[in-house]
Amino acid sequence: MNPKRQNLAIAAILTAFILLSLAYSVINPLFEATDELRHYRFIQHIVQTHSLPVQGAMSCSEQGHHPPLYYAAAALVTGWIDTGHEICYEPPTNPFWAHHYWEVGVDNKNQYMHGPDEAFPWFGEALAAHLSRIVNILIGAAVVLVTYLIGRTIWPDQPALALGGAAIVAFNPMFLYMSAAINNDIIAALAGAGVTLAAVHLMRDEAGLNWRWGLILGALYGIALLSKFNLAAIIITIELAVTWVAWRKKQWRQWIVVNALIIVVALLLAGWWFIRNQILYGEPTGIKMLTELWGVRDPRDSVKLAFMELPYVWTSLWGRFGYGQIPLPAIMYNLLAALGLLSLLGLLIPLLRRDKEELISYGPYLLILLANVALFFAVIFNYLLVSPAGPMGRFFFPALPSLALLMIYGLTRWLELLPVSPKENAKQSAVLAGVVAAALLLISLIALFGYLAPAYARPADFVDADIVNETEASFAGLVTLRGYELSQESVSPGESLLVTLFWEVTAEPPGDYYEFIHLIDEQGLMIAQRDTHPGLGRFPSSQWQPGDRFQETIAIDIPDVAYAPATATISVGFYAPQEGYRLGVYSADGTSQGDALQLGQVPIIPDPAIEGDQSAIPNSQHQNFADEIMLLGYEYDQRQLLPGETLGITLYWQALTDDLPDYEVQLRLLDETGWIMETLQERPLSGQSSTSAWTPGEVVIDHHEIQTGESIPPGVYRVQVALKDSTGQRPMIIDEDGRWISDKLQLAELRIAP
Numbered sequence: 001m002n003p004k005r006q007n008l009a010i011a012a013i014l015t016a017f018i019l020l021s022l023a024y025s026v027i028n029p030l031f032e033a034t035d036e037l038r039h040y041r042f043i044q045h046i047v048q049t050h051s052l053p054v055q056g057a058m059s060c061s062e063q064g065h066h067p068p069l070y071y072a073a074a075a076l077v078t079g080w081i082d083t084g085h086e087i088c089y090e091p092p093t094n095p096f097w098a099h100h101y102w103e104v105g106v107d108n109k110n111q112y113m114h115g116p117d118e119a120f121p122w123f124g125e126a127l128a129a130h131l132s133r134i135v136n137i138l139i140g141a142a143v144v145l146v147t148y149l150i151g152r153t154i155w156p157d158q159p160a161l162a163l164g165g166a167a168i169v170a171f172n173p174m175f176l177y178m179s180a181a182i183n184n185d186i187i188a189a190l191a192g193a194g195v196t197l198a199a200v201h202l203m204r205d206e207a208g209l210n211w212r213w214g215l216i217l218g219a220l221y222g223i224a225l226l227s228k229f230n231l232a233a234i235i236i237t238i239e240l241a242v243t244w245v246a247w248r249k250k251q252w253r254q255w256i257v258v259n260a261l262i263i264v265v266a267l268l269l270a271g272w273w274f275i276r277n278q279i280l281y282g283e284p285t286g287i288k289m290l291t292e293l294w295g296v297r298d299p300r301d302s303v304k305l306a307f308m309e310l311p312y313v314w315t316s317l318w319g320r321f322g323y324g325q326i327p328l329p330a331i332m333y334n335l336l337a338a339l340g341l342l343s344l345l346g347l348l349i350p351l352l353r354r355d356k357e358e359l360i361s362y363g364p365y366l367l368i369l370l371a372n373v374a375l376f377f378a379v380i381f382n383y384l385l386v387s388p389a390g391p392m393g394r395f396f397f398p399a400l401p402s403l404a405l406l407m408i409y410g411l412t413r414w415l416e417l418l419p420v421s422p423k424e425n426a427k428q429s430a431v432l433a434g435v436v437a438a439a440l441l442l443i444s445l446i447a448l449f450g451y452l453a454p455a456y457a458r459p460a461d462f463v464d465a466d467i468v469n470e471t472e473a474s475f476a477g478l479v480t481l482r483g484y485e486l487s488q489e490s491v492s493p494g495e496s497l498l499v500t501l502f503w504e505v506t507a508e509p510p511g512d513y514y515e516f517i518h519l520i521d522e523q524g525l526m527i528a529q530r531d532t533h534p535g536l537g538r539f540p541s542s543q544w545q546p547g548d549r550f551q552e553t554i555a556i557d558i559p560d561v562a563y564a565p566a567t568a569t570i571s572v573g574f575y576a577p578q579e580g581y582r583l584g585v586y587s588a589d590g591t592s593q594g595d596a597l598q599l600g601q602v603p604i605i606p607d608p609a610i611e612g613d614q615s616a617i618p619n620s621q622h623q624n625f626a627d628e629i630m631l632l633g634y635e636y637d638q639r640q641l642l643p644g645e646t647l648g649i650t651l652y653w654q655a656l657t658d659d660l661p662d663y664e665v666q667l668r669l670l671d672e673t674g675w676i677m678e679t680l681q682e683r684p685l686s687g688q689s690s691t692s693a694w695t696p697g698e699v700v701i702d703h704h705e706i707q708t709g710e711s712i713p714p715g716v717y718r719v720q721v722a723l724k725d726s727t728g729q730r731p732m733i734i735d736e737d738g739r740w741i742s743d744k745l746q747l748a749e750l751r752i753a754p
Contacts, residue, residue, distance in 0.1 A: 001159050001160065001430060006159045006163070009159075009163050010145070010148050010162075010163060010166060013144060013148075013163065013166050013167050013170050013437070014141050014144055014145060014170070016170065016171075016441065017140065017141055017144050017170040017171070017176070017179075018137060018138075018141055020171075020176050020444060020445075020448070021137040021140060021141075021176050021179045021180045022134075022137065022180070023180075023448060024176050024177050024179075024180035024448060024452070025130060025133045025134070025137065025180035025181070026120070027448065027452055027453045027456070028177070028180060028181065028321070028452060028456070029110065029112070029114040029118060029456050030091070030112075030118055030125075030126060030129050031091060031111070031112055031129075032110060032111055032112065032321075032322050032456070033178065033181030033182070033183065033321070033322065034178075034181075034183070034322070034323050034324075034392070034394070035063065035183065036181050036182045037090065038061050038062055038063045039063050039066075039071070039182045039183050039184065040128075040129055040132065040182050041053075041058075041060065041061075041062035041063070041087050041088065042062050042063045042064065042066065042068075043071050043074045043075050043078065043128075043132055043182070044083065044085075044087045044128075045058075045062055045064075045087050046068070046071055046072060046075035046079075047075050047078065047079045047081075047128075048086075048087055049087075052064070052068055052276075054280055055280075055286060055289045055290065055293060056289065056292075056293055058087065058088060059088055060087070060088035060090070061293075062087065062088075063184075065229075065286045065287070065289070065290045066184050066228060066229070067184075067225060067226045067227060067228060067229060067270070067273055068226065068273075069184075069187055069226040070135075070136070070139070070183075070184045070186075070187040070227065071184070073135055073187075074131075074132040074135045074136075074182070077131050077132070077134075077135055078127075078128040078131050078132055081124065081127055081131075083124050083125040083128050084124050084125065085124075085125055091112040091113065091114075092112060092113040093111065093113070094108060094110050094111060094112060094113055094533060094537050095577075096108040096531065096532045096533060096537055097109070097110055097111045097112075097537065098111070098323065098325040099532075100555075101323070101324060101325035102325075102327065102737075102739070103327075104327055104328070104329055105455075106454050106455050106457075106536060106538065107532075107536045107537075107554075107555065108532060108533070108536055108537035109322060109326050109455035109456070109537070110455070110456055110537050110538065111322065111323070113512075113533070113537075113540055113542075114456070115542075115543065116543075129182065132182045133180055133181060133182055136178075136179050136180070136181065136183065136186050136187075137179050137180060139179070139186045139187050139190050140175065140176075140178075140179030140186045140189075140190075141179075142190050143169060143175075143186065143189045143190045143193050143400075143401065144166050144169050144170045146190065146193040146194060146196075146197050146401065147162075147165050147166045147169045147193060147401035147404060147405065148162045148163065148165070148166035149197055150162070150165070150193065150196055150197045150200055150401055150402075150405060151163070151164075151165045151166065151405050151408075153197065153200045153201055153204060153365075154200055154362060154365040154366075154405070155362070155409075158426065160412070160429045160430035160432075160433040160434075161405065161408050161409055161412065161429065161433065162405075163433055163437070164404075164408035164411075164412075164433030164434075164436055164437060165401065165404040165405035165407070165408045165409075167433070167436065167437030167440060167441070168404035168407055168408060168436065168440060169400055169401055169404045171437065171440035171441045171443070171444045172317075172318060172319075172400070172440065172444070173318060173319035173443060173444045173447035173448070174316065174317060174318050174319045174320070174321075174393060174394065175189075175397070175400065176444055176448075177319070177321055177447075177452070178394055178397070183394075184227060184228050185228070185394040185397050187227045187228070188224075188227045188228035188230070188231055188398050189397035189400055189401070190227070191220070191223055191224035191227040191228070191231055191234075191398065192224070192231060192234060192372070192376075192397070192398025192400075192401070192402075193398075193401040194220050194223070194224075195217075195221065195224060195234050195237055195238060196237065196368070196369070196401060196402055198213075198216055198217055198220055198238075198241075199237055199238065199240070199241035199368055200241075200365050200368060202217075202241050202242070202245055203241055203244060203245060203364055203365060203368070205245070208245050208246075208248075208249040208251050208254065209242065209245055209246055209249070209251045209254035209255060209257075209258050210254060210258075211257060211258070211261060213242070213258050214257060214258040214259070214260070214261025214262055214265070215261055215265055217238050217242070217258070217261075217262050218261050218262040218263070218264065218265025218266045218269075219265055219266075219269065220238075221234070221235060221238060221262060221265075221266040222265060222266040222267075222268070222269025222270040223269065223270075224398075225266065225269075225270035225273070226269065226270050226273060228398075229285060229287075230376075230379050230383070230395060230398070231398055233375055233378075233379050234372075234375070234398065236371070236375055237368065237371060237372050238262065239259075240367075240368060240371055241368060242255060242258055242259065242262075243255065244364060291386075291387075294387070294388075295387075295388060296386055296387065297385060297386050297387060297388060299385040299386055302384070302386075303385065305384070306381060306384035306385050308738070309384055309391035310381075310384075310391075312324070312391040313380060313384075313391050313392070313393050313396070314333070314337065315327065315328075315333045315393070316391065316392055316393035316394070317393025317394070317396055317400075318332070318333065318393065319332070319443075319447050320393075321447075321451070321452050321455070322455075326451060326452060326455050328447055328451055332443060332446075332447075336443075339407070339411075339436075340407065342410070342411060342414075343406065343407040343408075343409075343410030343411050344410060345410070346409070346411055346412070346413040346414050347366070347406065347409070347410040347413065349413040349414065349416060349417070350413060350416075353416070362409075366406070366409070368402075369403075369405055369406050370402075370406065372398075372399045372402040373399050373402050373403050373406065375399065376395070376396050376398055376399035377396070377399075379395065380392075380395050380396055383395060408433055408436065411432060411436065412429040412432055412433070415428045415429055415432065456538060457538060458535065458538055458539050458550070459535040459536070459538055459550040459551060459552050460550065460551055461549050461550060461551075462502055462549055462550070462551045466502065466551070467482050467483035467502050468483050468484070468485040468500070468502075469483050469484050469599075470482065470483045471483055471484065471597075472587065472588035473585055473586070473587060473593060473597045474506065474585070474586045474588075475573070475574055475583045475584070475585055475597075476574075476583040476584050476586075477506060477507055477586075478505070478506060478507050478508075478509050478513075478541070478544075478583065479503050479504065479505050479506060479509075479541075479544070479574075480503070480504045480506055481501060481502065481503060481572070481597060482502040482503070482504050483501075483502040484499065484500060484501050484502065484572075484599050485499075485500040486498070486499060486500075486570070486599075486600070486602060487499075487500075488602075489602070489603075490603040490604070490605050491558050491568075491602055491603075491604060491605075492558065492564065492604070492605055492606060492608065493558050493559060493560050493561070493562040493564055493604070493606075493607060493619070493620075494558065494559075494560045494607060495607075496555045496556060496557050496558065497519070497528075497555070497556045497558065497570075497602060498553050498554070498555055498556075499517055499553070499554050499556060499570065499572075499599070500551060500552070500553045500554075501551065501552055501553075501554070501572065502549075502551045503534070503549065503550055503551070503552070504547075504548070504549050505544040505545060505546055505547065505548040505549070506546060507546055508544060508545060508546060509541040509542065509544055511541070511542050511576075512533065512540050512541050512542045512577065513534075513541045513574040513575065513576055513577075513583065514531050514532065514533060514576075514577050515531070515532055515533070515534050515573075515574055516529060516530065516531045516532075516572070516573055516574070516575065516596075517529065517530045517554055517556055517570065517571070517572050518570070518571050518572075518596070519556060519558070519568035519569070519570055519602070519604075520568065520569050520571070521563070521566045521567065521568055521569075521604070522566065522567055523639060523640060523751065524751070525639065525748070525749040525750070525751060526716070526749055527558065527559075527562050527563075527566065527568050527604060527748075528556050528557060528558050528559060528562065528568075529556070530554055530555070530556050532554065534550075534552065535550055535552050536552055536554065541574075558604065559748070560622070560623065561619065561621065561634070561745065561747045562604060562619075562748055563604075563619060563639070563748045564604045564606045564619065565603065565604060565605050565606065566603075566604040567601055567602075567603055567604070568601060568602050568603075568604055569598055569600075569601050570598065570599040570600055570601065570602060571596040571597060571598045571599065572596065572597050572599060573585065573595055573596035573597060582595035582596065583595065606619075606620060607620060617632050617633035617652045618633050618634070618635040618650075619633050619634050619635060619748070620632060620633045621633050621634070622736075623733055623745055624656075624733060624734045624735075625723055625731045625732070625733055625734075626731030626732055626733075626734065627656055627657070627734065628655075628656055628657055628660055628661075628731060629653055629654070629655060629656060629660065629663070629691065629694075629723065629731075630653070630654045630656055631651060631652070631653060631721070631745070632652040632653065632654050632699065633651075633652040634649065634650060634651050634652065634721075634747055635650045636648065636649060636719075636747075636748075636750060637649075637650075638750075639748075639749075639751065640750065640751045640752075640753055641708065641750070641751075641752055641753070642752065642753055643708055643709065643710050643711065643712045643714070643752060644708060644709065644710040644712075646705050646706065646707050646708070647669070647705065647706045647708060647719075647750070648703065648705050649667060649703070649704050649705070649706065649719060649747075650701060650702065650704075651665070651684075651701075651702040651703075651704070651721065652699060652700070652702070653684065653691075653694075653699070653700045653702055654697065654698065654699050654700070655691070655694035655695060655696050655697065655698050655700075656696060657696060658695060658696050660691045660692050660694055661691065661692060661725045661726070662683075662690050662691060662692040662725065662726060663683075663684075663691040663723040663724065663725055663731075664681050664682060664683055664723070664724050664725075665681070665682060665683070665684055665702065665704065665721070665722075665723060666679070666680070666681045666720075666721070666722040666723070666724050666730075666744075667679070667680045667681070667706055667719060667720070667721060668719070668720040668722075669706055669708070669717050669718075669719060669720075670717060670719075670720055671713070671715060671716075671717055672715060672716050672717075677708075677709075677712055677717065678706050678707070678708060678709070678712075680704060680705075680706050681724065682704070684700060684702040685700070685702055685703070686703065686704060686705075689702070691723075706719070708752065713752075714751075714752050714753055714754040715751070715752060716749050716750070716751055717749070717750055717751070718746045718747060718748070718749055718750070719746070719747045719750070720744050720745065720746050720747075721744065721745045721746075721747060722743060722744040722745070730743035730744065731743065733745060
């Protein structure tokens with residue numbers, strides 16, 4: 001590939017990156033990216049007070065623990081803009097956001113409510129935020145360019161590798177997303193890439209170590225320290241390069257000079273930051289104050305948890321938008337994992353082939369890249385051990401250029417197994433790099449338009465021909481339900497019932513109303529419910545205009561603990577969140593239908609998939625307590641009782657292991673607010689059995705009785721079930737996908753009558 005084509009290729013990658021990043025920025029509403037509002041407040045603190053934030057000094061969080069380099073740059077660009085808001089301003093929040101955050105979809109993925117003030121042409125806060133994002137986009141483009149320059153330095157005769165590595169960085173959906181948001185992870189990536197570029201240049205420098213390298217590396221390290229504190233670890237990458245050159249050229253005196261200059265220059269650039277931290281917080285990093293404000297894990301107790309969180313780190317390195325509540329389909333992560341594994345195995349091919357020429361030519365540089373990857377993996381893992389906010393792939397961005405170059409190198413090594421000439425091999429490497437770049441570009445486009453954009457888009461319109469089960473129910477004259485559809489004729493505990501609603505706005509509402517759907521059984525007890533902003537959070541009523549039409553499909557999760565069989569009546573309505581009143585419902589002729597519209601009934605049937613002995617267990621469950629005990633089912637002896645009466649509860653347990661602790665069963669009677677009204681704690685079988693004596697597979701029918709008080713208020717109650725060991729610890733309930741759900745389980749509702 002001639003130099004002109006190389007320049008055109010990297011220019012095309014950079015152009016595509018900038019255009020894609022701008023698209024991500026325009027489509028992603030303000031402050032939806034991880035901690036973006038807090039990062040924005042840091043910028044506004046500089047703009048409005050002409051000073052740096054102090055941790056804990058404000059009434060809001062503003063990321064004051066971070067070094068200021070990115071924020072100062074963004075403040076310089078946006079300082080002339082009057083945003084009209086104070087530093088601690090917070091947009092209206094969506095109380096239903098992150099519903100089923102782990103699922104792919106569009107159900108309440110927005111943390112904030114967004115209005116026309118964010119639309120183009122931007123002004124005020126929207127302008128300041130988007131300009132701050134553009135600063136980050138330009139920094140991200142610099143990361144892509146430096147990745148290319150690292151590749152050209154390592155493989156001067158293989159430009160396809162440099163271009164392929166740059167494309168992997170440029171078209172990583174998460175890197176695009178974070179580049180198009182306000183944060184300091186992108187400038188951290190640039191600092192990491194800059195140090196890596198300097199390291200490989202030093203290793204190629206025939207003159208070896210001299211005082212200029214001390215100045216260069218010291219300046220880069222100082223900039224890194226002012227970018228993000230986790231880059232303090234990159235001194236190891238610097239030292240590996242400096243020490244390798246000193247060893248190879250026997251320049252140990254120069255090694256001392258260079259290291260002294262690195263320390264001096266870095267301190268001149270960044271030392272003031274650590275002195276400030278020492279004065280403000282009593283230690284130079286500010287980490288102690290951070291842990292006091294944000295919380296901390298005990299590393300001795302979190303090793304297992306850290307390993308469990310590593311898959312999340314991998315997926316969030318490639319694309320988990322927002323706070324992780326907008327994931328991509330599992331197949332995308334699996335394909336990227338397969339690509340990574342194939343690359344890793346490809347790195348071993350020169351070793352297995354004992355290709356001395358290639359190992360001598362490129363081995364030291366590959367080791368620097370590998371060391372960088374290992375270093376920032378160690379940084380993340382250490383963070384997982386001490387912080388609940390640790391499993392974020394963006395913390396790996398300083399090593400992303402190294403990973404990308406290793407990936408493209410590993411993939412192209414497979415081509416060496418083909419019986420072709422070196423010239424033909426170079427052509428095939430270029431083709432493979434192009435295919436990888438095109439595939440990642442396609443993934444980044446799918447991530448943008450297939451998953452990010454729909455998560456915030458207004459719900460779809462409909463035409464009359466789309467309407468099913470036509471109705472003409474008006475809700476206070478503001479909106480009319482034109483029709484509805486249920487996804488199935490019956491539903492079992494643990495399943496979801498999809499309710500599709502067709503709405504037509506008839507008048508402009510005075511504000512926001514919340515929408516509800518209730519499933520109520522024959523005894524008037526709640527089986528399941530959903531509350532949400534209309535349009536699943538994407539079309540609040542405060543934005544409605546007469547004539548608007550939209551359809552929405554709301555998933556109603558039937559709890560695993562729901563009583564079955566039963567018949568559920570489905571009703572829908574709206575209520576004012578502050579005042580609490582519901583909108584009245586009226587038929588087409590003006591007849592009042594109350595404050596909720598009944599759509600029909602649906603049978604709740606036991607799970608037909610449950611067969612064999614467990615099918616005879618009432619309200620069959622699979623509640624897995626710490627892989628030790630399974631709750632197979634439960635039953636109340638009555639669901640309506642009077643004050644002073646006894647509630648009998650039968651639990652069906654199964655031991656999963658022969659090494660059970662001696663658990664006690666804790667039962668609590670909770671009112672509708674969650675207040676504990678009665679508590680019973682005893683061994684199974686009313687204190688007559690010890691779980692430590694249970695054998696695996698054994699089903700234990702465990703009966704308990706809770707005595708209610710004569711003065712207990714009438715109302716709706718729930719029974720909460722938990723296990724407690726001798727130390728008071730409660731085992732966690734584990735979902736089928738391995739997620740920890742809770743250390744307690746709430747069973748179906750019951751009623752205490754007057």
